[in-house]
Amino acid sequence: MAAEGALVFSVASVVEDVLQQHGTQLQDLDLESRKAEEAASRRYEAAGWLRKMVGVVAAKDLPAEPSEEEFRLGLRSGIILCNVINKVQPGAVPKVVESPIDSALIPDGAPLSAYQYFENVRNFLVAVQEIGLPTFEASDLEQGGKSSRIVNSVLALKSYSEWKQGGANGAWKFGGTLKPTTTGKCFVRKNSDPFTNSLSRTSSINDKSLTALTSDLESNKMSDSHSLSILVRAMLTNKKPEEVPSLVESVLNKVVEEFESRISSQGEQTKTTSRDAFSQGNASVPKQVLGDKKAENKTPMVSKKEAVIHKNRVTDEESQSQLLKQQMYLYQQQTEIQELKHTLHTTKAGMQFMQMKFHEEFSNLGMHIHSLAHAASGYHRVLEENRKLYNQVQDLKGSIRVYCRVRPFLSGQSNHLSTVENIEDGTITINVPSKNGKGRRSFNFNKVFGPSATQAEVFSDMQPLIRSVLDGYNVCIFAYGQTGSGKTYTMTGPKEITDKSQGVNYRALGDLFLIADQRKNTFRYDVSVQMIEIYNEQVRDLLVTDGSTRRYPLTCLLSSVLLTSAPIDLNRAVGATALNDRSSRSHSCLTVHVQGRDLTSGTVLRGCMHLVDLAGSERVDKSEATGDRLKEAQHINKSLSALGDVIASLAQKSPHVPYRNSKLTQLLQDSLGGQAKTLMFVHISPESDAVGETISTLKFAERVATVELGAARVNKDSADVKELKEQIASLKAALARKEGESQQIHSNGTLQQKTQSFDFDELSTNSPPWPPVSSPGQNYGEDDKETGSGEWVDKVMVNKQDVNVSKAENPLGCWELADNGHLSEVFYQKYLRDSSKIYSEQSYNMLMGGNQFNVAASDDMDDLDAATSDSSEPDLLWQFNHSKLSGVANGIGSKTKISVSKSAKTPELSKNMMNPSPSRKQSNGVSHQTGRHPAPVDMKRKTGNRK
Numbered sequence: 001m002a003a004e005g006a007l008v009f010s011v012a013s014v015v016e017d018v019l020q021q022h023g024t025q026l027q028d029l030d031l032e033s034r035k036a037e038e039a040a041s042r043r044y045e046a047a048g049w050l051r052k053m054v055g056v057v058a059a060k061d062l063p064a065e066p067s068e069e070e071f072r073l074g075l076r077s078g079i080i081l082c083n084v085i086n087k088v089q090p091g092a093v094p095k096v097v098e099s100p101i102d103s104a105l106i107p108d109g110a111p112l113s114a115y116q117y118f119e120n121v122r123n124f125l126v127a128v129q130e131i132g133l134p135t136f137e138a139s140d141l142e143q144g145g146k147s148s149r150i151v152n153s154v155l156a157l158k159s160y161s162e163w164k165q166g167g168a169n170g171a172w173k174f175g176g177t178l179k180p181t182t183t184g185k186c187f188v189r190k191n192s193d194p195f196t197n198s199l200s201r202t203s204s205i206n207d208k209s210l211t212a213l214t215s216d217l218e219s220n221k222m223s224d225s226h227s228l229s230i231l232v233r234a235m236l237t238n239k240k241p242e243e244v245p246s247l248v249e250s251v252l253n254k255v256v257e258e259f260e261s262r263i264s265s266q267g268e269q270t271k272t273t274s275r276d277a278f279s280q281g282n283a284s285v286p287k288q289v290l291g292d293k294k295a296e297n298k299t300p301m302v303s304k305k306e307a308v309i310h311k312n313r314v315t316d317e318e319s320q321s322q323l324l325k326q327q328m329y330l331y332q333q334q335t336e337i338q339e340l341k342h343t344l345h346t347t348k349a350g351m352q353f354m355q356m357k358f359h360e361e362f363s364n365l366g367m368h369i370h371s372l373a374h375a376a377s378g379y380h381r382v383l384e385e386n387r388k389l390y391n392q393v394q395d396l397k398g399s400i401r402v403y404c405r406v407r408p409f410l411s412g413q414s415n416h417l418s419t420v421e422n423i424e425d426g427t428i429t430i431n432v433p434s435k436n437g438k439g440r441r442s443f444n445f446n447k448v449f450g451p452s453a454t455q456a457e458v459f460s461d462m463q464p465l466i467r468s469v470l471d472g473y474n475v476c477i478f479a480y481g482q483t484g485s486g487k488t489y490t491m492t493g494p495k496e497i498t499d500k501s502q503g504v505n506y507r508a509l510g511d512l513f514l515i516a517d518q519r520k521n522t523f524r525y526d527v528s529v530q531m532i533e534i535y536n537e538q539v540r541d542l543l544v545t546d547g548s549t550r551r552y553p554l555t556c557l558l559s560s561v562l563l564t565s566a567p568i569d570l571n572r573a574v575g576a577t578a579l580n581d582r583s584s585r586s587h588s589c590l591t592v593h594v595q596g597r598d599l600t601s602g603t604v605l606r607g608c609m610h611l612v613d614l615a616g617s618e619r620v621d622k623s624e625a626t627g628d629r630l631k632e633a634q635h636i637n638k639s640l641s642a643l644g645d646v647i648a649s650l651a652q653k654s655p656h657v658p659y660r661n662s663k664l665t666q667l668l669q670d671s672l673g674g675q676a677k678t679l680m681f682v683h684i685s686p687e688s689d690a691v692g693e694t695i696s697t698l699k700f701a702e703r704v705a706t707v708e709l710g711a712a713r714v715n716k717d718s719a720d721v722k723e724l725k726e727q728i729a730s731l732k733a734a735l736a737r738k739e740g741e742s743q744q745i746h747s748n749g750t751l752q753q754k755t756q757s758f759d760f761d762e763l764s765t766n767s768p769p770w771p772p773v774s775s776p777g778q779n780y781g782e783d784d785k786e787t788g789s790g791e792w793v794d795k796v797m798v799n800k801q802d803v804n805v806s807k808a809e810n811p812l813g814c815w816e817l818a819d820n821g822h823l824s825e826v827f828y829q830k831y832l833r834d835s836s837k838i839y840s841e842q843s844y845n846m847l848m849g850g851n852q853f854n855v856a857a858s859d860d861m862d863d864l865d866a867a868t869s870d871s872s873e874p875d876l877l878w879q880f881n882h883s884k885l886s887g888v889a890n891g892i893g894s895k896t897k898i899s900v901s902k903s904a905k906t907p908e909l910s911k912n913m914m915n916p917s918p919s920r921k922q923s924n925g926v927s928h929q930t931g932r933h934p935a936p937v938d939m940k941r942k943t944g945n946r947k
């Protein structure tokens with residue numbers, strides 16, 4: 001495509017080159033001016049002809065003898081060219097774009113019409129191509145220095161026009177342009193007639209027409225001769241005659257050489273072009289050429305030569321038109337590429353803009369989110385603050401805090417339709433079946449924990465409450481709810497306790513020790529614990545691990561263990577102390593006593609905390625329960641009913657609060673109304689068949705939340721008060737010892753037969769001897785009455801020291817370890833390292849401030865039954881009955897004295913200690929007891945009877 005196959009060269013230029021190579025001084029020849037002269041002459045000829053063709057008016061932009069610049073500008077619009085070619089060949093340019101305004105007024109053309117001008121020029125060039133005349137580049141009209149090509153083209157057109165006007169006789173021949181164009185375009189129209197009017201000294205040759213080349217050269221001889229003669233004359237000027245032959249010979253040799261080399265390179269180019277054309281599928285030409293070659297052999301030489309010339313001309317024309325098409329295609333492609341580039345550029349710019357916008361918006365959004373997060377954290381802070389303030393108000397009012405916890409569905413449960421509709425902050429909404437289908441009921445509490453709440457979360461919410469024990473407050477946390485709702489889980493943990501699943505009891509003790517340790521430079525804390533169980537209104541000391549199932553009246557001084565660190569031995573054998581099958585039907589209480597001495601002021605703070613796991617609150621239908629179950633139900637109902645009564649009378653600020661109606665309320669007396677901080681933790685099951693109990697539980701809890709106990713007070717003694725109290729305590733102890741001794745002397749060794757009465761104060765400070773061991777088969781409390789073995793008297797002060805263990809055997813006064821398989825030596829070594837610190841009764845009473853279990857209650861089952869007969873429905877707990885309360889109050893007044901009668905029970909007591917059978921009515925008669933010992937504090941009272 002680049003090389004068209006036509007070799008263009010000028011004889012004169014070859015001679016010039018050769019002369020230059022020979023070092024011939026051509027400066028003198030003034031070739032430049034000669035060339036300029038020739039060019040101008042040709043230009044004038046072209047301009048003159050154009051003006052003649054279109055008329056002077058139309059050609060007003062084109063002077064008759066234009067400079068190169070004028071020539072170029074005059075033709076730039078393409079209008080003259082198109083009009084001329086249309087005259088030469090009508091319809092060659094179908095549409096000539098005329099200038100909309102007088103182009104003379106717009107030097108260099110208006111920018112808007114540049115494209116239209118380009119259209120004209122392009123159309124002209126296409127038309128010239130089609131005729132087969134030499135062309136030029138459209139850009140030649142835009143830039144100077146290329147006008148010779150335009151001139152060539154115009155003169156060729158002139159020649160063609162004249163040929164046509166002359167009747168177009170014979171083949172018209174035009175001898176090409178001076179030099180190949182950059183695009184390799186060369187238009188050759190072979191003609192037998194020489195192109196005599198042109199000063200062109202060029203010839204076009206292709207490899208297939210070497211003969212034609214010769215002919216061309218011959219035909220151009222005349223036109224070339226003028227230039228050549230000038231050259232030769234210039235060359236020979238001033239030359240000596242003897243130099244002339246050798247110089248001419250040398251020049252001719254060089255000319256021949258140059259011709260040969262140019263012809264061979266032209267041949268190469270032509271071959272390449274042919275191959276290209278062939279590979280482009282345009283095989284017609286070679287075939288035709290081949291066909292022609294065959295024919296060539298058969299025709300005479302002259303006609304053969306003409307045929308070749310004709311074929312070549314046809315081939316050239318075809319190639320040219322194909323080249324033109326390709327050029328146009330290329331041009332189109334380039335335009336499209338430009339457009340695409342432009343689009344790409346625009347798109348890129350758009351993208352960048354959008355990216356910038358996006359970044360801007362993104363950073364705005366980030367700032368917005370940041371400010372929202374800030375606002376949200378502020379909102380949460382305010383909420384938290386509100387909650388704290390609310391709790392402070394609650395504290396000031398002394399309200400009972402109520403938390404609610406929903407148990408998750410247990411693994412293995414198939415129906416997972418929960419009755420809990422929604423939990424939001426302190427509100428829980430329950431789906432309640434109603435006549436109309438489905439109803440809802442909402443309850444408000446201080447906090448509601450959903451099924452997914454963890455033990456740690458639960459504890460963290462009550463942690464401040466628990467910590468206030470160290471500051472001298474009394475705290476009571478009791479877990480309430482129907483059986484299986486998760487009370488034990490919250491208070492103690494699941495069956496297999498891990499660090500993560502530890503309940504409140506464990507965490508509370510751990511936390512207390514942690515803080516005590518942190519404050520060790522300012523305070524010295526003594527922490528001791530008690531664990532009791534109330535079953536069928538009987539109190540049982542769970543820290544006695546000698547196997548005893550012995551029950552005590554609440555006023556008994558129970559085992560108290562001084563701890564030196566939080567118990568961590570979680571899986572102690574609690575079978576010895578817990579009767580698993582009745583776990584749901586008993587209340588258990590872990591009591592933590594804390595005494596803190598301010599090391600600088602000597603002030604003593606005493607705090608006490610009850611952590612109570614209540615028996616299941618569900619209603620037991622008496623028609624369904626019989627025997628033991630009925631009795632248990634009655635007791636539970638009685639105690640919970642009593643709890644309800646106490647809370648109700650506190651809510652109504654009644655002058656009298658019936659604490660003595662049950663062991664449970666006696667136990668909690670100092671925490672319910674004694675300016676303690678109280679938290680009720682209600683538990684509910686999510687199952688839809690428990691919805692009745694759930695609603696009852698929540699109603700109960702809601703009412704508890706309204707109770708105001710009065711602001712909590714710190715139990716604080718100044719050093720003086722404390723000292724005086726200690727003196728009183730030691731005096732009382734001395735007195736009690738004396739009394740004890742005299743009893744021993746006068747009772748003839750049968751202390752058991754004695755029945756004594758004490759005031760509570762006496763009981764709480766004296767240290768009476770250990771009650772006699774009951775005989776086998778005997779039982780206590782309610783059972784005592786049933787067996788008729790004597791009346792269980794409720795007000796016994798139980799000494800911690802077993803009568804069988806003398807001070808001599810146990811000089812430090814600490815409990816001996818019982819080797820019953822349920823005690824851990826590790827525990828004692830760990831928690832009771834300093835056994836001398838185990839509380840004596842005196843220190844215990846001091847610790848309790850004479851305020852512990854100080855009210856005796858009736859153990860009379862008849863009273864109990866009477867009191868609970870109509871209270872099985874939990875809601876009824878709240879049917880505050882003044883007459884009932886006053887009746888209870890009257891009864892309380894009559895039972896302030898305490899009597900002791902234990903002699904007959906001692907043997908059995910001893911035996912039961914060794915036999916932790918779930919059935920408390922049975923004893924196996926085997927006794928290995930060596931003493932009474934405080935048990936390791938295993939707060940897990942139930943293990944074997946999980947629901």
Ligand SMILES: Nc1ncnc2c1ncn2[C@@H]1O[C@H](COP(=O)(O)OP(=O)(O)OP(=O)(O)O)[C@@H](O)[C@H]1O
Pocket residue numbers: 406407408410451481482483484485486487488489490493494495583584585614615616617683946947
């Ligand atoms: N929050 C909880 N997450 C996982 N399991 C729980 C949860 N609460 C209770 N459970 C499981 O539910 C079952 C019953 O719980 P739990 O024994 O604590 O109920 P309870 O109210 O103490 O019953 P009872 O009145 O009979 O003593 C147990 O298997 C316990 O592990």
